[in-house]
Amino acid sequence: MSSDEQNLIPSSSEPVADSKQWQSEWHQLDQMMQQILHHAREGIFFLDKNFIIQKYYSVVLHDILGVNNLEGKNLIHLLENRIPTQIIENTKEFIQLMFRSDLDEEVITELNPLVDTEFFYEDEWGIWTSSKYLTFTFRRVVEENEIKLLVITSKDVTEKIVLTKKIQQTEDRTQKQMEWLVNILHVEPEMLKEFFVGVEQELANIEEILKNAKDTKSPRELIENIYRSLFIIKGNASMLDLRFFTDRTNQFINKVIKLRNKPDIIGNDFVPIVVSLGDMREILKEVQTIFKRISHFHNHFRTKRTYESELLVHSLKQLIISLSKQLGKAVKFDYKDFDALSIPYSYRNIVRDILFLLVRNAILYGIEDFDQRKSSNKDPSAIIKISSMINDGFLGLVMKHDGRIDRIERMIQRLVTYEVDEELPEASIEGMQVTQLLFTPSIQMDDERQLEASYSMDMELLKRKLKEKGGRLKITFTSEDCCEFKILLPLRRV
Amino acid sequence: MNETDLHFFIDSTVNYFQEVTGEQAITGIPYLKGKEPVVLDYSGIIGISGKRKGCVYITTTSEMLRSLAHIILDDPKATVETVKDLTGEIANTISGNVREAYGSSFMISVPVVVEGKAKDIRLPEHVQAFVIPITWKEYRCYLVVCLE
Numbered sequence: 001m002s003s004d005e006q007n008l009i010p011s012s013s014e015p016v017a018d019s020k021q022w023q024s025e026w027h028q029l030d031q032m033m034q035q036i037l038h039h040a041r042e043g044i045f046f047l048d049k050n051f052i053i054q055k056y057y058s059v060v061l062h063d064i065l066g067v068n069n070l071e072g073k074n075l076i077h078l079l080e081n082r083i084p085t086q087i088i089e090n091t092k093e094f095i096q097l098m099f100r101s102d103l104d105e106e107v108i109t110e111l112n113p114l115v116d117t118e119f120f121y122e123d124e125w126g127i128w129t130s131s132k133y134l135t136f137t138f139r140r141v142v143e144e145n146e147i148k149l150l151v152i153t154s155k156d157v158t159e160k161i162v163l164t165k166k167i168q169q170t171e172d173r174t175q176k177q178m179e180w181l182v183n184i185l186h187v188e189p190e191m192l193k194e195f196f197v198g199v200e201q202e203l204a205n206i207e208e209i210l211k212n213a214k215d216t217k218s219p220r221e222l223i224e225n226i227y228r229s230l231f232i233i234k235g236n237a238s239m240l241d242l243r244f245f246t247d248r249t250n251q252f253i254n255k256v257i258k259l260r261n262k263p264d265i266i267g268n269d270f271v272p273i274v275v276s277l278g279d280m281r282e283i284l285k286e287v288q289t290i291f292k293r294i295s296h297f298h299n300h301f302r303t304k305r306t307y308e309s310e311l312l313v314h315s316l317k318q319l320i321i322s323l324s325k326q327l328g329k330a331v332k333f334d335y336k337d338f339d340a341l342s343i344p345y346s347y348r349n350i351v352r353d354i355l356f357l358l359v360r361n362a363i364l365y366g367i368e369d370f371d372q373r374k375s376s377n378k379d380p381s382a383i384i385k386i387s388s389m390i391n392d393g394f395l396g397l398v399m400k401h402d403g404r405i406d407r408i409e410r411m412i413q414r415l416v417t418y419e420v421d422e423e424l425p426e427a428s429i430e431g432m433q434v435t436q437l438l439f440t441p442s443i444q445m446d447d448e449r450q451l452e453a454s455y456s457m458d459m460e461l462l463k464r465k466l467k468e469k470g471g472r473l474k475i476t477f478t479s480e481d482c483c484e485f486k487i488l489l490p491l492r493r494v
Numbered sequence: 495m496n497e498t499d500l501h502f503f504i505d506s507t508v509n510y511f512q513e514v515t516g517e518q519a520i521t522g523i524p525y526l527k528g529k530e531p532v533v534l535d536y537s538g539i540i541g542i543s544g545k546r547k548g549c550v551y552i553t554t555t556s557e558m559l560r561s562l563a564h565i566i567l568d569d570p571k572a573t574v575e576t577v578k579d580l581t582g583e584i585a586n587t588i589s590g591n592v593r594e595a596y597g598s599s600f601m602i603s604v605p606v607v608v609e610g611k612a613k614d615i616r617l618p619e620h621v622q623a624f625v626i627p628i629t630w631k632e633y634r635c636y637l638v639v640c641l642e
Binding site: 081083084085114120122128129131195207210214216220222266267268271272275277278281282300324417 | 500510519521523528547601616
């Protein structure tokens with residue numbers, strides 16, 4: 001520090017005035033100092049070794065620290081309740097080191113803990129509701145080889161830090177959002193909207209279940225209802241091939257299964273459920289935001305009807321290829337009797353949903369893998385055939401596969417074959433058997449049972465969708481080795 | 495907000511009743527806080543800042559607090575002031591536990607006690623809040639946790 005610079009700095013001890021000229025110069029200097037400190041945009045102040053703020057400080061410091069009349073105040077006390085105690089302790093230690101002349105200033109400065117530090121400000125209730133980021137710099141004021149004071153500057157760097165954080169957050173989220181974007185791009189906006197509404201409904205349903213649980217004596221019933229809602233979300237997500245949603249829902253379902261397997265259930269056990277529910281809500285919100293952003297482009301590139309029809313068959317083809325490859329199965333797809341153009345526009349979504357579900361379930365649960373089929377003297381490549389027809393005021397859809405026909409499939413056949421206005425046979429002995437078979441916790445621990453439960457949930461979803469449209473479903477076995485699903489949708493309701 | 499955090503807040507609160515009264519409190523089924531207020535007669539609020547920001551509050555009925563005062567202070571006719579102090583004490587206990595567990599990189603505020611059924615307690619926006627019903631004896635109170 002030069003001697004000129006030192007002259008500008010007020011000493012902590014007042015010099016003795018020995019002449020009028022000196023007094024006048026001192027007064028001028030004091031005025032100049034006040035002007036500088038009044039107009040400086042940075043917080044500038046002097047601190048003694050007892051952490052006391054000195055007389056000369058810039059006015060903007062009032063705003064930066066949120067405190068007026070700083071002269072004589074202890075800096076450490078001002079930091080209390082604004083930054084974490086750990087940083088306060090470090091600051092105290094750092095200032096003490098700054099006053100030690102045996103330590104190198106440049107080296108010590110590296111330890112400055114008040115860099116880009118978030119300061120919190122209380123509201124009228126004493127709760128921190130606002131914050132800003134401040135950076136302080138410290139320099140020694142040396143007089144006659146003695147460190148008299150520290151000159152400290154402070155700057156509000158909130159804008160810079162917030163922007164940097166935002167960029168960082170955006171970068172972190174971009175990867176995830178890109179994945180989601182790719183995942184939803186293949187789905188038509190209308191279907192996606194419908195999916196969102198469905199998820200919203202089921203999540204709201206779970207929320208209501210939890211909120212109204214109060215002192216329930218039967219938490220298992222709640223768990224089953226939550227499980228059911230999640231299966232509907234999972235079913236819908238799989239139908240649209242929204243893998244990230246399917247995966248997330250699966251994770252949630254696993255937590256529900258874990259809870260269900262507990263012998264005694266208490267309120268605390270529901271913590272993982274409510275946390276997962278919160279996560280699902282967040283995901284839904286984010287995906288909906290992405291959807292809103294891209295819907296403009298979706299509409300812009302809206303496809304023609306013929307292309308949409310081709311797309312349906314193409315999507316089914318893709319589903320068969322990817323799923324059979326994943327499961328080590330070989331499947332041929334026969335769609336020569338399927339006329340996508342004959343499907344009325346209003347049934348387009350439900351037909352797609354139904355076919356996706358049936359085809360997916362046929363591959364998952366019905367069709368054996370390549371080696372199994374070979375050893376049973378069957379053609380190693382299974383066949384899935386879809387066809388459509390219009391007859392007697394009904395749109396008919398048929399899905400056939402030559403996979404294994406299980407006991408469970410036969411039971412579900414009886415359960416789901418019903419007329420539109422008929423009561424569902426849940427109350428029947430058979431219905432009860434199926435329900436017991438699928439939902440008795442003690443027998444649901446192995447994978448096979450869970451697959452069956454999953455199948456049953458999917459079928460229930462299908463039933464619900466069909467019922468909404470006044471349609472019906474029949475499962476018939478044309479031979480020991482062939483299963484046929486026939487769906488009828490009334491054209492008059494279109 | 496993860497499961498461990500939520501369990502931590504619940505355990506801190508439930509343990510308070512057990513330790514102070516010798517009678518166990520029972521945790522109800524937690525749920526997500528919606529738009530509707532969760533406020534009873536007295537609420538003790540703690541602000542959390544630092545690495546993670548948020549707010550935790552416990553809201554109770556005056557009947558519960560009077561019953562607590564009877565047991566803890568042997569005061570069958572607790573005044574409003576006593577009841578308020580008790581609210582602060584419960585919140586303070588939670589706050590102390592939080593401070594111990596989260597370390598000095600977090601800032602835990604001195605509890606603020608709000609009397610009367612306020613419209614709602616203002617919570618940080620865009621952060622999910624969890625409501626945990628707690629039953630002690632025949633009384634019901636709610637712990638609300640809203641943490642980034």
